[in-house]
Amino acid sequence: xxxxxxxxxxxxxxxxxxxxxxxxxxxxxxxxxxxxxxxxxxxxxxxxxxxxxxxxxxxxxxxxxxxxxxxxxxxxxxxxxxxxxxxxxxxxxxxxxxxxxxxxxxxxxxxxxxxxxxxxxxxxxxxxxxxxxxxxxxxxxxxxxxxxxxxxxxxxxxxxxxxxxxxxxxxxxxxxxxxxxxxxxxxxxxxxxxxxxxxxxxxxxxxxxxxxxxxxxxxxxxxxxxxxxxxxxxxxxxxxxxxxxxxxxxxxxxxxxxxxxxxxxxxxxxxxxxxxxxxxxxxxxxxxxxxxxxxxxxxxxxxxxxxxxxxxxxxxxxxxxxxxxxxxxxxxxxxx
Amino acid sequence: xxxxxxxxxxxxxxxxxxxxxxxxxxxxxxxxxxxxxxxxxxxxxxxxxxxxxxxxxxxxxxxxxxxxxxxxxxxxxxxxxxxxxxxxxxxxxxxxxxxxxxxxxxxxxxxxxxxxxxxxxxxxxxxxxxxxxxxxxxxxxxxxxxxxxxxxxxxxxxxxxxxxxxxxxxxxxxxxxxxxxxxxxxxxxxxxxxxxxxxxxxxxxxxxxxxxxxxxxxxxxxxxxxxxxxxxxxxxxxxxxxxxxxxxxxxxxxxxxxxxxxxxxxxxxxxxxxxxxxxxxxxxxxxxxxxxxxxxxxxxxxxxxxxxxxxxxxxxxxxxxxx
Numbered sequence: 001x002x003x004x005x006x007x008x009x010x011x012x013x014x015x016x017x018x019x020x021x022x023x024x025x026x027x028x029x030x031x032x033x034x035x036x037x038x039x040x041x042x043x044x045x046x047x048x049x050x051x052x053x054x055x056x057x058x059x060x061x062x063x064x065x066x067x068x069x070x071x072x073x074x075x076x077x078x079x080x081x082x083x084x085x086x087x088x089x090x091x092x093x094x095x096x097x098x099x100x101x102x103x104x105x106x107x108x109x110x111x112x113x114x115x116x117x118x119x120x121x122x123x124x125x126x127x128x129x130x131x132x133x134x135x136x137x138x139x140x141x142x143x144x145x146x147x148x149x150x151x152x153x154x155x156x157x158x159x160x161x162x163x164x165x166x167x168x169x170x171x172x173x174x175x176x177x178x179x180x181x182x183x184x185x186x187x188x189x190x191x192x193x194x195x196x197x198x199x200x201x202x203x204x205x206x207x208x209x210x211x212x213x214x215x216x217x218x219x220x221x222x223x224x225x226x227x228x229x230x231x232x233x234x235x236x237x238x239x240x241x242x243x244x245x246x247x248x249x250x251x252x253x254x255x256x257x258x259x260x261x262x263x264x265x266x267x268x269x270x271x272x273x274x275x276x277x278x279x280x281x282x283x284x285x286x287x288x289x290x291x292x293x294x295x296x297x298x299x300x301x302x303x304x305x306x307x308x309x310x311x312x313x314x315x316x317x318x319x320x321x322x323x324x325x326x327x328x329x330x331x332x333x334x335x336x
Numbered sequence: 337x338x339x340x341x342x343x344x345x346x347x348x349x350x351x352x353x354x355x356x357x358x359x360x361x362x363x364x365x366x367x368x369x370x371x372x373x374x375x376x377x378x379x380x381x382x383x384x385x386x387x388x389x390x391x392x393x394x395x396x397x398x399x400x401x402x403x404x405x406x407x408x409x410x411x412x413x414x415x416x417x418x419x420x421x422x423x424x425x426x427x428x429x430x431x432x433x434x435x436x437x438x439x440x441x442x443x444x445x446x447x448x449x450x451x452x453x454x455x456x457x458x459x460x461x462x463x464x465x466x467x468x469x470x471x472x473x474x475x476x477x478x479x480x481x482x483x484x485x486x487x488x489x490x491x492x493x494x495x496x497x498x499x500x501x502x503x504x505x506x507x508x509x510x511x512x513x514x515x516x517x518x519x520x521x522x523x524x525x526x527x528x529x530x531x532x533x534x535x536x537x538x539x540x541x542x543x544x545x546x547x548x549x550x551x552x553x554x555x556x557x558x559x560x561x562x563x564x565x566x567x568x569x570x571x572x573x574x575x576x577x578x579x580x581x582x583x584x585x586x587x588x589x590x591x592x593x594x595x596x597x598x599x600x601x602x603x604x605x606x607x608x609x610x611x612x613x614x615x616x617x618x619x620x621x622x623x624x625x626x627x628x629x630x631x632x633x634x635x636x637x638x639x640x641x642x643x644x645x646x647x648x649x650x651x652x653x654x655x656x657x658x659x
Contacts (some may be wrong), residue, residue, distance in 0.1 A: 103616070129638055132445055133591050137638075140578050147624035258450055270443055291445065295616025302464060302570070306457025309450040316447075320440040322619065 011278050018282040025289045029331075033296045045169035049292060057288035058176035059238045063255060064262040064280040065187050066231030067186050069224045071263050074204040074272030075131030077225065079120060080232040080259055082142025084252025087113045088238025089149040092246030096157035107144065110233045116142065117229020121222035139256070143319035156245040166241030176238050182229070182279070187277050197275075200224060204272025254305075258287050261312050264319070338640055339588050339603045346610045354617045362613060366495055370609040371498040372397070372560040373579055374602060377587075378509045379430075379553025380580040381601045385513070386546045387526040387593030388444040392433065392451030394576035395556045396426055398569065400558025405467035405568025408474070414472045419562075423555045429455065430551015433542035448547075452577070459570035466569035474566060505556065509598045518659045521544060526593025545625040553648075582634050583608055590641055607633070 029036040039048040053167070054187070058196035063080050070077045091109040094100040100108075116138060116175030170178045199220045202210040211217050240246045264270060265286050266279025290311060294304040317323055348476050351358035383390040407418035429451070436447045513519035521542040524532040525644040533539045563567055587604030589596025611629050615622075 024407050101593075127639065127642060129642070130591060133585075133638065136578065136581070137631050140634065141628045144624040144627030145633065146511065147622070148628070152622055152624060252455075257453065260446070260449070264446070270446060300460065300464065302460035303457045305453035306461060309453035309457065312453075313447070313450050315435075316442055316450075317440055319631075320442055322440045 004251045014276055015267060015279040015282050017049070018279050018286060021265070022282055022286050022289065025286065025293060029289075029293055029296075033293065036296065038326050041172070045083050045172050045174075049296070051174065051289045053285065053292050054177050055174035056176075058174070058180035059235050060255070060258050060262055060288060061180050061281045061284035062176070062183050062238075063181055063235045063259040064284045065229075065277060066228030067259045068263050068266070068277055068280040069187075069191075069200055070131070070228045071203045071260070071268055071270060072200045072272055072275035073224050074316070075124060075193035075221070075225070075331065076135065076260065076270070077120060077228045077232075078132065078135040078256050079116065079138035079142055080228065080235075080264050081255040082139050082146065083113050083229055083232035083249050083294045084236035084239055084255055085143055085146035085246075086116060086149065087233040088240030088246040088251045089146040089155070089248050091162065091237055092155040092157050092240050093149055095159045095162060096155050102159050102161040105159075105282060109237055110230060113229045113233020113236065114226055115229070117226040117232070118222065120229065121225030124225060125218040125221050143248065146246075146251070150246055150248045152248070154245050154247045158244070162237070163241055163244050166238050166243075179234065179238070183234070184277065184281060191275075191277065194263055196220070196223075201273055204275075258284070261308075262287050264312070265315055267319075269319070337433070338602050338637070338658050339586060339607070342586070343603050343607050343610070346607060346614065350610065350614050357613075357617060360493060364495065366606060366609045367499045367502065367523040368496060368564070369612075370605050371502040372557040372564060372573075373576065373583065373608070374502045374605040375505045375560055375579040376554055376557035376576060377583040377601045377605050378598060379550035379557075380507050380577070380584050381509065381587070381589060381596065381598050382513075382522060382546045382549045382553075383444075384581070384584050384589050384591060385526045385593055385596055386522045386543060388437065388452075388528065388543070388546065389581070389591075390430075390433075390447065390547065390550045390554075390590055391445060391448040392429075392455055392548070392581050393557075394573040395452045395455035395459065396429060396551060396554035397558040397573045397576060398571065399455045399462070399599055400426055400571060401562045401565075401568040402459045402462045402467070402570045403568070404559065404562050405469050406463045409464070409467050415469070415471050417561050422558060423552060426558070427548055427552040427553020431544055431548035433551065434547030435443070436545065438540050438543045456570075463568070463570060466567050466571070468567045471563065474563065482657065494564060496563070498563050501560055503554070505553065506598060506602050513598055518542060518545060523594055526595075559625075572644050581609060582630050585634050586637050588637070590645075591638070648658075 036049050039046055039050065041047075054104070063084075067077060067080065090112050091105045094105040094108055095102060100216045120135050120138060123129050124131050127134070138146040165175050165179075168175045191200070199210070201215075201218060202213065202215055203217050207217060220331070232252075232255075236252065239251050262283035263280045264283070266276050266281070266283030268279060270276045290308060291304060294307060295301065299307070347358075350362075356362075376397060380390060380393060401426065403422045404415065404418045407413040408415050413421075433447050433451050437444050438443055447598070462526060513522065521532065521537045521539075524535065524537055525539055525542055529539060558573075561572065565572075583599050583604035584596070585591060585604070586607055587596065587600030589600060608630060611633075612626050615625055615629075
């Protein structure tokens with residue numbers, strides 16, 4: 001009989017390298033960044049740098065979860081940043097300018113994001129465009145759509161329930177963390193307890209073989225892009241909730257990069273196939289910790305992308321088949 | 337073909353709707369305002385023809401512009417020398433990206449995405465704010481003496497040197513793609529990399545070369561942007577790579593590589609510029625309509641490409657209709 005703890009152990013073992021990287025980053029901060037691990041309780045919730053990383057990292061991680069599935073099918077979604085902007089614009093405009101109740105505003109924002117995801121999926125599956133190109137269209141046009149919704153203005157709103165998403169706390173932790181936990185459990189259950197996860201991996205591994213084996217490949221790919229859009233929409237709600245405003249021009253700017261990099265750092269191959277949801281969450285936290293570390297080392301927010309880019313290229317080099325082959329040869333042909 | 341039709345159509349629509357649209361001033365501004373985009377799009381054409389993609393264009397432009405402005409204004413370097421340094425930096429950066437893509441078989445979009453991050457950060461590291469250039473060489477020699485003046489009736493029309501830079505870049509790219517071994521190899525690799533390798537073409541060298549050309553073109557576009565704005569701004573040209581790619585796609589180059597021409601790209605750039613002019617003429621439309629229109633046009637042309645590809649495949653499959 002399988003021990004119920006075994007899958008959890010396996011999950012941790014499969015992400016040992018990302019975890020090691022995260023531990024290394026935290027160790028660096030323990031040594032060089034004063035006050036990095038300081039935590040305090042105020043008004044029944046935790047405050048501190050780590051909590052801040054968890055809070056903002058969760059937003060990236062939610063997008064990264066959707067992105068993981070897309071990448072596992074051998075695709076990529078460049079439009080998530082634009083969808084974040086659209087989702088925030090819809091929610092803020094409905095609440096602030098049309099006096100809509102908050103559940104309607106949130107529902108509408110998520111519905112629009114879902115439609116955006118379906119649009120991407122249709123372009124990929126029906127028009128058979130390359131995923132990079134298909135999602136590039138929404139990446140270009142989506143921000144225009146968001147600005148169209150807000151009329152180019154920054155829409156501020158006063159809605160306690162909507163502001164709660166980004167600023168409230170649940171069990172002492174910021175709300176996005178709880179949202180991430182919910183999304184992670186849902187993704188984990190659906191992808192490991194149903195055949196959907198297997199379908200996704202088989203499509204990413206070998207599309208013709210998956211089709212011949214009877215996998216409904218178009219439907220699955222369409223679904224995956226739709227889910228990715230929905231995740232971006234949820235992140236968009238968090239994003240506009242942080243600042244209690246929708247800024248169509250800047251919301252989710254460069255988020256697609258952070259999300260893709262989180263997935264890659266987490267150990268999911270960009271070529272598709274096997275995917276690691278837990279790895280992507282860790283990857284998102286690595287990205288956020290790296291960003292925060294740079295800020296606390298007095299690197300300006302404008303310059304911070306440069307060292308991030310170097311870190312990412314290094315990780316990709318380590319993962320590349322060429323380097324792995326060379327390492328294997330150095331070990332004398334044995335080992336993994 | 338379709339590109340030329342759209343270009344003429346858009347221009348005719350503008351001329352029909354707005355009384356002053358069909359004038360030399362509009363045509364002149366079309367070239368002047370889009371010179372830097374056109375130069376960047378030339379580089380993107382090389383990369384896309386070879387089957388790759390370069391997302392670092394806008395950041396490299398901003399880096400080049402900031403580097404030039406900083407070297408000239410804060411370190412007292414002569415602008416000509418500063419521009420050469422920037423061009424070399426762009427070339428080197430592009431070659432490095434190409435080497436990573438080729439040498440380690442990394443996906444082009446990932447490497448150039450990291451390049452986008454890096455160049456943008458590097459631009460801010462050079463100087464965190466926009467720097468105006470007041471060096472007389474830039475203001476007078478390049479922007480004044482090297483410009484052509486026409487007398488059109490009562491008005492004088494000036495064509496700045498960036499337009500000649502644009503046309504020269506397109507001319508050079510056309511010759512390079514049509515009449516050199518490098519250009520032939522670019523098409524062959526875009527068509528079928530494996531076959532090109534079997535034919536004995538220098539696949540590795542060409543692939544690295546393509547990204548080097550793109551880096552050089554981005555830096556040159558940065559130079560044109562510096563001349564156009566007379567300043568170097570590290571935050572400039574965000575998202576310009578998408579416009580460049582859009583221009584290439586609208587220009588009829590297949591994103592899968594192997595088919596297309598730099599002439600089409602020039603037309604694509606002009607269409608993008610015309611759309612902006614139209615929206616400016618309309619007056620009550622906001623600038624974000626440009627983005628939506630560009631997205632729609634790209635989608636339209638991708639659909640056309642798909643249709644043509646499908647027809648070609650059916651024709652190649654023969655009467656029994658396989659494929």
